[in-house]
Amino acid sequence: xxxxxxxxxxxxVSQGSALIRTKLEVRSLAGAKRVLQLQIKQRRTKTTSDxxxxxxxxxxxxxxxVILHQAHGxxxxxxxxxxxxxxxxxxxxxxxxxxxxxxxxQDAVExxxxxxxxxxxxxxxxxxxxxxxxxxxPDSSSxxxxxxxxxxxxxxxxxxxxxEKYSSSGELVRRIDVTRVARDEKHHPIPASLxxxxxxxxxxxxxNGARIDQDVQFTDADFTAAGVLK
Amino acid sequence: xxxxTVVIRGLWRRPLRxxxxxxxxxxxxxxxxxxxxxSRGFEKGWQVGLKARGTDxxxxxxxxxxxxxxxxxxxxxxxxxxxxxxxTCNLLVExxxxxxxxxxxxSAREWGGFAWNNLELVSGRMPxxxxxxxxxxxxTAAEVLKKKIGDPIQIETKKLTVVGxxxxxxxxxxxxxxxxxxxxxxxxxxxxxxxxxxxxxxxxTTEQQIKELTRQIEQLVPEVRAVTVSExxxxxxxxxxxxxxxxxxxxxxxxxxxxxxxxxxxMTVFERTHEICVLLAVGWTRGRIMRxxxxxxxxxxxxxxxxxxxxxxxxxxxxxxxxxxxxxxxPDLSIAxxxxxxxxxxxxxxxxxxxxxxxSSRLNPxxxxxxx
Numbered sequence: 001x002x003x004x005x006x007x008x009x010x011x012x013v014s015q016g017s018a019l020i021r022t023k024l025e026v027r028s029l030a031g032a033k034r035v036l037q038l039q040i041k042q043r044r045t046k047t048t049s050d051x052x053x054x055x056x057x058x059x060x061x062x063x064x065x066v067i068l069h070q071a072h073g074x075x076x077x078x079x080x081x082x083x084x085x086x087x088x089x090x091x092x093x094x095x096x097x098x099x100x101x102x103x104x105x106q107d108a109v110e111x112x113x114x115x116x117x118x119x120x121x122x123x124x125x126x127x128x129x130x131x132x133x134x135x136x137x138p139d140s141s142s143x144x145x146x147x148x149x150x151x152x153x154x155x156x157x158x159x160x161x162x163x164e165k166y167s168s169s170g171e172l173v174r175r176i177d178v179t180r181v182a183r184d185e186k187h188h189p190i191p192a193s194l195x196x197x198x199x200x201x202x203x204x205x206x207x208n209g210a211r212i213d214q215d216v217q218f219t220d221a222d223f224t225a226a227g228v229l230k
Numbered sequence: 231x232x233x234x235t236v237v238i239r240g241l242w243r244r245p246l247r248x249x250x251x252x253x254x255x256x257x258x259x260x261x262x263x264x265x266x267x268x269s270r271g272f273e274k275g276w277q278v279g280l281k282a283r284g285t286d287x288x289x290x291x292x293x294x295x296x297x298x299x300x301x302x303x304x305x306x307x308x309x310x311x312x313x314x315x316x317x318t319c320n321l322l323v324e325x326x327x328x329x330x331x332x333x334x335x336x337s338a339r340e341w342g343g344f345a346w347n348n349l350e351l352v353s354g355r356m357p358x359x360x361x362x363x364x365x366x367x368x369x370t371a372a373e374v375l376k377k378k379i380g381d382p383i384q385i386e387t388k389k390l391t392v393v394g395x396x397x398x399x400x401x402x403x404x405x406x407x408x409x410x411x412x413x414x415x416x417x418x419x420x421x422x423x424x425x426x427x428x429x430x431x432x433x434x435t436t437e438q439q440i441k442e443l444t445r446q447i448e449q450l451v452p453e454v455r456a457v458t459v460s461e462x463x464x465x466x467x468x469x470x471x472x473x474x475x476x477x478x479x480x481x482x483x484x485x486x487x488x489x490x491x492x493x494x495x496x497m498t499v500f501e502r503t504h505e506i507c508v509l510l511a512v513g514w515t516r517g518r519i520m521r522x523x524x525x526x527x528x529x530x531x532x533x534x535x536x537x538x539x540x541x542x543x544x545x546x547x548x549x550x551x552x553x554x555x556x557x558x559x560x561p562d563l564s565i566a567x568x569x570x571x572x573x574x575x576x577x578x579x580x581x582x583x584x585x586x587x588x589x590s591s592r593l594n595p596x597x598x599x600x601x602x
Contacts, residue, residue, distance in 0.1 A: 021327075023327040023332065039387060056386070057329055057384040
């Protein structure tokens with residue numbers, strides 16, 4: 001399978017709509033821990049992505065939300081905090097952490113498998129799985145804070161086991177490791193737990209998926225501030 | 231000097247090497263005890279939990295992961311009239327993340343069903359009705375979630391109130407968040423969906439009749455599987471995978487132990503060529519030489535096994551007290567498992583010693599003169 005075919009297959013797998021519940025845990029090297037229970041509404045097509053992250057727990061953050069959109073390679077979003085005006089996420093803020101985690105807004109919404117420049121640059125075994133290394137680079141039609149993304153793909157299950165994102169100077173900015181692969185209700189493998197190492201070095205973020213309902217019918221209003229606050 | 235003194239002296243000749251070999255076997259055996267003990271504890275915990283609820287047969291969907299796939303609650307109406315069935319109770323069981331806990335059992339039970347009967351209130355009260363936004367927690371679940379009566383508990387998108395702490399008579403029950411079936415169905419948006427039916431049979435029903443009943447249920451509703459409590463987990467793909475992984479990992483650890491002992495015994499034979507040849511020259515038979523080497527390797531296995539069992543038993547207790555596991559499973563460290571582990575260790579020792587023993591028996595007494 002060529003790089004383009006592999007990327008295309010991964011792009012297809014990521015399309016569709018789903019309602020996800022996950023635990024987000026940010027741990028600092030000093031031992032502090034912050035836990036959020038999140039609900040994620042997700043709707044992806046070949047060219048667009050809509051995401052709404054809502055905090056369910058704990059109470060002091062309940063109702064906080066982040067809405068992200070990406071269309072034709074350009075991402076935008078807004079932050080919702082109850083009783084406060086909705087704040088737009090500027091392009092320069094896309095590198096900031098989602099709920100102050102190590103995963104950025106850009107990471108959450110960006111679909112680098114849809115980029116046109118894809119190449120296979122090797123293979124490596126990750127957690128006992130022989131993976132192909134796919135290198136994706138943004139072209140002129142995609143706006144990204146990264147110069148290249150390398151993903152270690154399990155070619156049997158079409159699941160990325162590791163993702164590394166690099167800056168234009170070649171520095172590794174983020175690494176995402178898939179620590180658990182589960183099967184969804186259609187028996188398709190999906191990444192269920194992730195560990196994210198970001199640029200701030202003094203913390204690590206874990207996403208631990210608890211539930212996924214697929215083919216959920218969302219309306220455009222579900223991805224607006226009014227819809228989230230409803 | 232007796233035969234056994236020679237064997238023991240052989241082991242003490244290189245105490246550091248013997249110690250390191252013992253460590254290798256011990257780690258392998260500790261892995262057997264810990265992993266198999268955990269998987270057996272998990273199996274036993276569920277069985278005790280089901281029996282504590284008064285369940286004789288569990289009806290669930292075929293295959294599935296740790297929790298079976300949901301199916302329509304109307305299945306119960308199709309089977310409730312079969313002979314020997316005394317009571318049925320619809321259930322929806324989920325293993326999911328609740329608040330700070332990664333894994334928590336959500337056990338939603340049909341309101342008024344017999345699965346509520348075994349719950350003994352420790353404090354607080356039971357929910358008033360099926361629609362009250364309330365849950366009761368098993369004692370361990372309350373401890374893990376740090377909850378007391380009146381505290382809120384976030385289940386998926388819904389905030390419920392903890393109204394009672396209960397004792398369920400089994401680890402699984404004690405580690406669960408228990409709520410009414412319609413409540414959980416509403417929370418996860420799965421009205422009329424269940425993933426298990428607990429069946430209690432009439433008191434006079436024989437084992438044979440229970441088996442026949444499971445067959446009748448499967449005939450009547452082909453999309454489900456009906457199994458007795460003891461068979462329940464052996465039909466679960468997730469559990470079978472856990473069991474296979476625990477034995478697979480253990481066997482790998484044992485293989486490392488075999489190689490370690492074999493290496494040690496081969497080194498012993500090479501180093502003691504002179505001594506073995508002298509023993510042959512003074513009249514020891516080749517069979518006795520082989521027995522000496524095999525006894526040494528079997529003793530290594532025995533000591534490694536005993537130490538490994540101790541390390542495994544302590545390790546598994548420590549593991550089961552960690553926040554990630556506490557309340558979900560209690561290891562089953564039966565005498566049979568501990569005994570089997572020691573027998574495996576001795577077998578490892580003997581198997582590892584076979585080749586070195588054969589090599590030693592092929593030595594020629596004249597080599598003693600050449601060796602000096």
